[in-house]
Amino acid sequence: MTSPSDTSNTTGTSDTTGTSASTGTSASTGTTGSSGKPLIMLLGMGDLSAKVLTMLLGDPATNRVVLAGRDAEAVRRRGNLALFTATNLGLHGTVDSVHVDLRDVDATADTLARVRPDIIFMGGSLQSWRVITALPKEVFEELDEAQFGPWLPMHLTLNHLLMQAVRGSGIDAKVVNAAFPDAVGPVLDKVGLAPTIGVGNVANIVPALTLGAAHLLDAHPSQVELRLTAQHYFSHYVPRFGDAGKGAYHLAASVRGRPGTAELDHGALFAQLDNRLKRIGGIDGQLLTASSAVRVLKGMAADSGVLAHAPAPGGLPGGYPVRVHRAGGTLDLPAGLDRDEAVRINEECQRADGIDRIDDDGTVHFTAPEMAVMKRLLGYECQSMKLGDASEWANELTLKYAAFAAKFR
Template sequence: MSRHSRTRGTAQSPAKKPLIMLVGMGDLSAKVLTMLLADPATDRVVLAGRDTETIRRRGNLALFTATNLGRHGSVDTVHMDLRNVEATAETLARVRPDIVFMGGSLQSWRVITQLPKQTFEELDEAQFGPWLPMHLTLNHLLMRAVRESGVETRVVNAAFPDAVGPVLDKVGLAPTIGVGNVANIVPALTHGAAHLLGEHPADVELRLVAQHYFSHYVPRFGDAGKGAYHLDVRVDGGDTRAEIDHHALFAQLDHRLKRLGGIDGQLLTASSAVRVLHGMATDSGVLAHAPAPGGLPGGYPVRVHRDGGTLDLPDGLTREEAVRLNEDCQRADGIDRIDDDGTVHFTEAEMSVMNRLLGYDCPSMKLGDCADWADELGRKYAAFAAGFR
């Protein structure tokens, strides 16, 4: 037996690691892939998409980068077109991933940031809720395929999980958990709280309940706007609740703690995703923040285990109150309510912005009509954006 064979024989068997499938290989998934391959607990990966040659090359780039760092995982590639539910189900049944990371969307959130600044700011007044069809459509197709495949995989969703999760939960198709959004603001709040309290960031423990609107608004404007939330700050290993001035805390995020956003900011979302994926891969019970655990609306502090996240709310805050806060914050994001059949009702003020600028008016949307609304929204936005080229 060669020396190299003996070395491989003493390593952890790849079969004992979870197989993680990444669906939708855009910028976010590429960053997630690089992080996964740097960790021996998560370095068994398969990439799924329509352009298999491109994603194979992206996979090789990440694989070779990991090799430079002394890590030797595995990356495979499979063809997947989410619009073909039957074929997607067959692929899932054949590959049998333990975890699926959903990074696919019909239009990235950052597309509108490429508009002229004044135009972007005007359109951004519509908030994120009206763009839901662009993120719900592919998730709906994926979750239908997961159900048809018969594979007991867990799905981690990065595409507007705050609203996609609760809509699909109404029909029994919710992804296991989401990533980003509430998780993206917690590190800055932790550093800001540590600064105000005179503590080291490692000694400050936050638990935040908030929907996407809050995590998007505070870093841009330094206050909570119309967003309902609940924030608990503790020190001394989590034993002592700290009283803190929220206004002074939030103001730092638009000043001394302001960060890069846009495509650069996706590094932060990727790290939040990997925290969840690693927690699931290792069944660690790590404290994290995540949107839509088990299909709940908005974001929560959770303990991450093999099967997703369980709520880890601060003392005195009930599950019902946390859900209510997130539903209130969801209205500020342009979604008034979600009916029991998955029909989404959008807020009038935010949808009126979409109508005025794009000529797109969707007061309510049945789940079965989501793809049609996404097609209409995509066409009307493309026509609108073409006027600025």
């Protein structure tokens, strides 16, 4: 998922529809076809998934797609648009459609068992990160001080339903989550339902850091290789303010042809992202999240082992450098950083994002200062949330935010 300004998301990650829609003709069935290409299902046909779809159809390794959701006609038309655009460029994939309502877990499981996707891209969320950016600038900035953690129920609820359906379907589909994966993944991991891997967030900041490092190291960007361990807060904060704020992180850089780890002035590096390397955010910025997602999806489809950055591989908190294979992402940490320390760093950064800790049963405890912002502005306060109560908290947050936003229309 992605974050309130899309300077770090990607969550991105995550589109706004509750359970989204589908496209195309009648849905194809069966796993990897005779061509060896996997069937990729997209859930949540908002702007992010639409961009992902367009990119997937541009590569023969990923152009066998089925779109799933509630409004089959709307999504069918979206799929046809992408299919026609690809055809105009001489690219010929397939886009099918199937009806899915994630709130009906049993029916979703039956559909998954019939369609048998190899990879599911989850772009659905109860409220997109973009929604609060429509507030007046000063109001948004005040609410943004709550960080992203308190909004977790909006992104956890549908993922929990999806993962229950995947388990009930009996298929071995890999799930790639774009909705606040940094926190959704580790919560669901506590009950054995973590998506395979996330996209966006840590991945969205790496291109700018690579270009900035190349500038400082007098090297071509293609020669620079970064390995960044960081939670969503870091990737949201640095591009907006040019420093790391309260965010813990680990960054290592190397330059091809030069021995050892490159020495970098992190302050000078981060400052570039709020200056010469500042980018547009909002809905246009979703293009970067989409490219982050497709890097992972293509790596899985081709079983390539490509180096990427991704949140929540295997349900871990925060984001990491990974090697992407068919089964998901395996950690590819730099020398001197082990798994336990990487997890500790991300859990520390997670507290800056408003989530204090996650218990072994999936109960989430939120930080007091960030939740105090939500209480003061929205009248919403959730000090701790059991996994089974996420839907109720999401409903309350939806109502409280709607009443708050109505004041500024």
